Amino acid sequence: MAIDIGGTKIAGALVHPDGTMTATTRRPTPRGVDAEGVMAAVAEVVADLSGSPLWSSAVRCGIGSAGPVDTSRGTVSPVNIGAWRDFPVQERIAAELAARGAELPTVLAGDGVAMTAAEHWLGAARGYANALCMVVSTGVGGGLILNNQLHPGPTGNAGHIGHISVAFDGEPCVCGGRGCVESIASGTAIARWAREQGWTPSAGSGPGGSGGPDGADGPGTARDATAAGVAAAAAQGDPIALAAFDRAGRALAAAIAASATLVETDIAVIGGGVAAAGDTLFGPIRTHLAQYATLSFVQELQVVPATLGTHAGLIGAAAAATMLLLPSASSEPSSAPAPTA
Numbered sequence: 001m002a003i004d005i006g007g008t009k010i011a012g013a014l015v016h017p018d019g020t021m022t023a024t025t026r027r028p029t030p031r032g033v034d035a036e037g038v039m040a041a042v043a044e045v046v047a048d049l050s051g052s053p054l055w056s057s058a059v060r061c062g063i064g065s066a067g068p069v070d071t072s073r074g075t076v077s078p079v080n081i082g083a084w085r086d087f088p089v090q091e092r093i094a095a096e097l098a099a100r101g102a103e104l105p106t107v108l109a110g111d112g113v114a115m116t117a118a119e120h121w122l123g124a125a126r127g128y129a130n131a132l133c134m135v136v137s138t139g140v141g142g143g144l145i146l147n148n149q150l151h152p153g154p155t156g157n158a159g160h161i162g163h164i165s166v167a168f169d170g171e172p173c174v175c176g177g178r179g180c181v182e183s184i185a186s187g188t189a190i191a192r193w194a195r196e197q198g199w200t201p202s203a204g205s206g207p208g209g210s211g212g213p214d215g216a217d218g219p220g221t222a223r224d225a226t227a228a229g230v231a232a233a234a235a236q237g238d239p240i241a242l243a244a245f246d247r248a249g250r251a252l253a254a255a256i257a258a259s260a261t262l263v264e265t266d267i268a269v270i271g272g273g274v275a276a277a278g279d280t281l282f283g284p285i286r287t288h289l290a291q292y293a294t295l296s297f298v299q300e301l302q303v304v305p306a307t308l309g310t311h312a313g314l315i316g317a318a319a320a321a322t323m324l325l326l327p328s329a330s331s332e333p334s335s336a337p338a339p340t341a
Helices: 035-050 089-099 111-122 187-196 227-235 239-263 273-277 279-292 309-325
Strands: 002-005 009-015 021-028 061-065 106-110 131-136 140-146 267-271 302-305
Touching: 002 035, 002 309, 009 035, 009 309, 021 035, 021 309, 035 089, 061 089, 061 111, 061 309, 089 106, 106 111, 106 309, 111 131, 111 140, 111 267, 111 309, 131 239, 131 273, 140 239, 187 227, 187 239, 187 273, 227 239, 227 273, 227 279, 239 267, 239 279, 267 279, 273 279, 279 302
Parallel strands: 002 061, 061 106, 131 267, 267 302
Antiparallel strands: 002 009, 009 021, 131 140
């Protein structure tokens, strides 16, 4: 069984050993309610799942959540769910399951760690014993696979690459540090820096900077004020937009190289909304990586896009439950029909 908790939706599914999902369900994440109001939506998702004829076949439950998380305590304080601060989500979900006859072992994982488990199981990191997986979106998070095992660390935050400092004299980060990857390469940071340099979503700053095809407006065009708009402008040759993604790519390359040097990862997998920019992001990362990953044991490091997209949350929660509750289990699940989580 898998439950995925984010700022816009709360989703659930029964996940089979081959990664297929049944009984999928979701609720919008409530706004303007207290902690119990958010938990009520989680309980509705559990109730939906309990109606499946396969409910009694579930053997474990993985819970993926936006962070910060503290898996040592089973608590979450998601930046995008203000009502939850140090909320004991793991204990509360376990109680909901037990109330419906499913006294299952549970695992809590942050969304970056869950995405890592998903990509190692069924995605771009499959077959790699050592991998760094990243989510580059409004923030930058990540997780680590070391020796074919998920490595969340004592509190579930290992691999949080977004808060590695890559600019010693850089601007302050929301975490309290300075020059963090997230403060340069997140979608929020890319759009902010581009605007500070004179890029405007209505006009751009150079040839092709006047909007999307045929002057189109809206998300994903050069008239969109978010990182997606900056990406669209970059694709049309806007120099400031290109510089914004080059700057972000350099920060990501430095952090990826540093991580690989530290723990000898073979591959870096990047997902999240900013990764949808494709070569606009991956081109600069790969170019700059050659300047940072210079030692012999990291020169073959690959950087590739994630492949599971919106399914990564639920698949990752299930994969994390299997990997962390059964740490000796093979990374190649069986094809038996009963749900693993």
